[in-house]
Amino acid sequence: MDAIRFTVEAQQDQARAGVLTTRRGVIETPVFMPVGTAGTVKGIRFEALESDDLDAKIILGNTYHLWLRPGIDVIKSAGGLHAFTSWDRALLTDSGGFQVWSLGALRKISEEGTQFRSHVDGSLRFLSPEISMEVQAALGSDIVMVFDECAPGEASHDETERSMNLTARWAKRSKTAFDQLQSDGADTGRREVECLSGAQALFGIVQGAGHLDLRRISLQQTVSIGFDGYAIGGLSVGEEKSVMFEVIEDIAPRMPQNAPRYLMGVGTPEDLVEAVARGVDMFDCVLPTRNGRTGQAFTSRGKLNIKNAQFTNDSRPLDESCRCSVCRRHTRAYLRHLYIAGEMLASILLTHHNLAFFLDTMRGVRQSIRSGDFPKFRREFTERLGANGE
Amino acid sequence: MDAIRFTVEAQQDQARAGVLTTRRGVIETPVFMPVGTAGTVKGIRFEALESDDLDAKIILGNTYHLWLRPGIDVIKSAGGLHAFTSWDRALLTDSGGFQVWSLGALRKISEEGTQFRSHVDGSLRFLSPEISMEVQAALGSDIVMVFDECAPGEASHDETERSMNLTARWAKRSKTAFDQLQSDGADTGRREVECLSGAQALFGIVQGAGHLDLRRISLQQTVSIGFDGYAIGGLSVGEEKSVMFEVIEDIAPRMPQNAPRYLMGVGTPEDLVEAVARGVDMFDCVLPTRNGRTGQAFTSRGKLNIKNAQFTNDSRPLDESCRCSVCRRHTRAYLRHLYIAGEMLASILLTHHNLAFFLDTMRGVRQSIRSGDFPKFRREFTERLGANGE
Numbered sequence: 001m002d003a004i005r006f007t008v009e010a011q012q013d014q015a016r017a018g019v020l021t022t023r024r025g026v027i028e029t030p031v032f033m034p035v036g037t038a039g040t041v042k043g044i045r046f047e048a049l050e051s052d053d054l055d056a057k058i059i060l061g062n063t064y065h066l067w068l069r070p071g072i073d074v075i076k077s078a079g080g081l082h083a084f085t086s087w088d089r090a091l092l093t094d095s096g097g098f099q100v101w102s103l104g105a106l107r108k109i110s111e112e113g114t115q116f117r118s119h120v121d122g123s124l125r126f127l128s129p130e131i132s133m134e135v136q137a138a139l140g141s142d143i144v145m146v147f148d149e150c151a152p153g154e155a156s157h158d159e160t161e162r163s164m165n166l167t168a169r170w171a172k173r174s175k176t177a178f179d180q181l182q183s184d185g186a187d188t189g190r191r192e193v194e195c196l197s198g199a200q201a202l203f204g205i206v207q208g209a210g211h212l213d214l215r216r217i218s219l220q221q222t223v224s225i226g227f228d229g230y231a232i233g234g235l236s237v238g239e240e241k242s243v244m245f246e247v248i249e250d251i252a253p254r255m256p257q258n259a260p261r262y263l264m265g266v267g268t269p270e271d272l273v274e275a276v277a278r279g280v281d282m283f284d285c286v287l288p289t290r291n292g293r294t295g296q297a298f299t300s301r302g303k304l305n306i307k308n309a310q311f312t313n314d315s316r317p318l319d320e321s322c323r324c325s326v327c328r329r330h331t332r333a334y335l336r337h338l339y340i341a342g343e344m345l346a347s348i349l350l351t352h353h354n355l356a357f358f359l360d361t362m363r364g365v366r367q368s369i370r371s372g373d374f375p376k377f378r379r380e381f382t383e384r385l386g387a388n389g390e
Numbered sequence: 391m392d393a394i395r396f397t398v399e400a401q402q403d404q405a406r407a408g409v410l411t412t413r414r415g416v417i418e419t420p421v422f423m424p425v426g427t428a429g430t431v432k433g434i435r436f437e438a439l440e441s442d443d444l445d446a447k448i449i450l451g452n453t454y455h456l457w458l459r460p461g462i463d464v465i466k467s468a469g470g471l472h473a474f475t476s477w478d479r480a481l482l483t484d485s486g487g488f489q490v491w492s493l494g495a496l497r498k499i500s501e502e503g504t505q506f507r508s509h510v511d512g513s514l515r516f517l518s519p520e521i522s523m524e525v526q527a528a529l530g531s532d533i534v535m536v537f538d539e540c541a542p543g544e545a546s547h548d549e550t551e552r553s554m555n556l557t558a559r560w561a562k563r564s565k566t567a568f569d570q571l572q573s574d575g576a577d578t579g580r581r582e583v584e585c586l587s588g589a590q591a592l593f594g595i596v597q598g599a600g601h602l603d604l605r606r607i608s609l610q611q612t613v614s615i616g617f618d619g620y621a622i623g624g625l626s627v628g629e630e631k632s633v634m635f636e637v638i639e640d641i642a643p644r645m646p647q648n649a650p651r652y653l654m655g656v657g658t659p660e661d662l663v664e665a666v667a668r669g670v671d672m673f674d675c676v677l678p679t680r681n682g683r684t685g686q687a688f689t690s691r692g693k694l695n696i697k698n699a700q701f702t703n704d705s706r707p708l709d710e711s712c713r714c715s716v717c718r719r720h721t722r723a724y725l726r727h728l729y730i731a732g733e734m735l736a737s738i739l740l741t742h743h744n745l746a747f748f749l750d751t752m753r754g755v756r757q758s759i760r761s762g763d764f765p766k767f768r769r770e771f772t773e774r775l776g777a778n779g780e
């Protein structure tokens with residue numbers, strides 16, 4: 001049995017509704033993956049993620065963060081990241097490539113890999129395709145990402161080309177190391193009974209910044225290596241939004257039809273819907289959780305900053321169209337009070353609602369593609385978002 | 391109908407098991423009340439408080455905090471504190487007396503009341519028995535506390551006597567103001583249909599620091615005014631633990647047999663069991679929530695500091711005897727990681743477990759009194775607590 005299987009079941013223009021089957025459950029696509037950086041989706045209990053309210057089928061973990069803390073030995077000793085965190089559904093781990101790249105001046109990139117200083121204890125560390133694969137094997141995630149290099153949004157053609165070619169060489173090395181680990185039945189960090197070769201899937205990443213010609217070459221390089229799924233990386237890193245959509249529009253439809261297409265680190269609810277319209281199947285983004293902690297709610301009528309004085313006596317829920325447990329129970333006035341008083345419950349409740357809104361949006365997207373109403377859904381969704389005009 | 395009714399249904403030596411009936415449900419005593427200072431029991435959702443795991447029947451709100459923020463107008467406009475927070479079960483509010491007393495140099499006490507500077511915005515505020523009753527009426531709590539003055543743990547006899555007599559005069563003024571508000575059918579902050587006279591109960595507070603003669607006089611003064619319940623205040627404020635238990639042992643059994651006896655602001659699980667043995671029915675304390683946020687777990691085998699390195703790979707739950715959702719699901723290793731990584735989920739989960747342990751302990755206390763096994767429960771509980779010896 002393959003680690004994953006993917007089938008497109010309905011398509012409307014470029015938008016696809018499909019099914020991604022993993023050993024840990026069936027995931028309907030397009031899907032949004034909440035980000036669980038350090039082994040927790042910040043501010044939310046796993047019971048809530050599993051509840052009907054959210055029903056997240058797959059979450060993301062960060063190799064960089066988990067490798068540095070608590071460290072691989074601790075997670076291996078627990079039997080892998082699923083067992084360590086008690087999350088029994090699907091997990092995707094990134095490769096750490098983006099995180100070490102984000103360290104900026106603190107890292108040094110060579111052909112071999114990236115040297116950097118840990119943000120936890122300042123120690124000198126080194127991450128490479130081979131090490132990233134080993135770490136992700138120990139984490140035992142269901143979907144592993146290749147170790148890549150990201151070019152800045154404003155990178156020149158030359159600079160981007162150099163970076164893209166490095167990514168291609170790293171992708172090859174990632175694949176080789178991954179295949180070796182899988183065929184060795186390497187310690188994936190899972191309990192013995194699950195210690196199977198072929199338990200993990202590997203996704204390649206297309207780079208090339210805003211340069212469409214390079215993006216196409218990168219796609220070709222990646223597909224020629226051959227992966228279980230393909231991601232578009234290096235977007236939402238400072239480029240104009242129009243550039244981002246240009247890349248997605250050009251690249252997504254050219255990606256293999258029968259493999260999942262994953263847009264990394266994007267975006268707002270409208271970004272998600274627009275990217276689906278261009279053929280993307282999978283998303284992750286910290287916006288619902290991070291912005292929840294800073295008092296920003298995503299609603300069907302646009303964003304809402306709960307700290308605003310206008311909500312002092314507002315007895316309405318965050319989103320009158322939302323049926324999540326927070327909107328069924330709590331008023332804006334109460335949530336504002338919690339936020340202003342610095343109460344943790346503000347973050348907990350806003351995070352819950354924001355995740356519910358993102359996951360619900362994707363539910364609507366999937367249904368509308370299957371019923372042939374996606375263009376209508378997309379139009380109405382976008383119009384409503386402008387209603388509050390914030 | 392009275393605001394509350396109280397019946398002792400079983401007694402073993404001084405320990406009592408009873409039923410406190412309020413308009414918002416039946417509360418079995420002895421009972422522990424989680425502290426919801428600013429309209430939230432910190433770090434925990436109301437759904438969790440209501441779940442079988444915790445099933446808290448009554449929580450506490452702080453008049454001082456809520457009066458300063460969000461302010462009474464906001465809470466009144468929502469229809470009272472129950473509606474504002476969405477908590478539909480019983481609520482007890484303290485009077486603000488203890489909080490303003492705790493401000494130390496920032497407050498000035500006179501016959502009329504206490505002047506102090508708000509910790510929120512530094513503004514000069516004044517709280518008196520009459521104002522406290524008005525604020526608590528607006529909050530619409532089920533149990534209102536008189537406005538009292540607390541003497542420090544080490545206060546001299548003279549100082550304590552002066553303070554105790556002031557408390558007695560304030561108790562009388564509290565009662566007069568409370569009765570007036572109730573008979574006026576004052577705006578209790580509740581929605582019209584519930585805006586009944588007699589909707590609230592009023593408890594008196596016995597003061598007198600560690601001086602037993604003064605404690606007895608204070609009890610007499612309080613009982614002679616006549617309240618729906620009686621509290622022991624001014625303990626756990628810096629005095630020796632032996633002094634605290636001397637006071638409880640002397641005073642609790644002298645308190646009216648047919649009214650609830652409430653020990654304010656106490657204490658650890660062992661304090662609760664020991665105070666029950668001396669005749670106390672109600673408790674509140676910030677320990678389970680506050681210590682949960684600093685990484686301390688209360689367990690049946692004593693306290694446990696989750697940050698300790700010894701838990702790095704510990705795959706056991708916090709408390710192997712606990713059946714709460716945290717202990718059923720998460721290991722000490724995972725909780726330690728969350729705490730060390732500064733993840734909010736550490737506070738959320740430790741708070742949940744600690745509350746479960748406190749509430750479960752009281753469940754065991756009630757059952758054992760009813761079955762006639764309280765001495766055995768008390769002995770075994772205390773022995774087990776020493777097991778970890780932390």
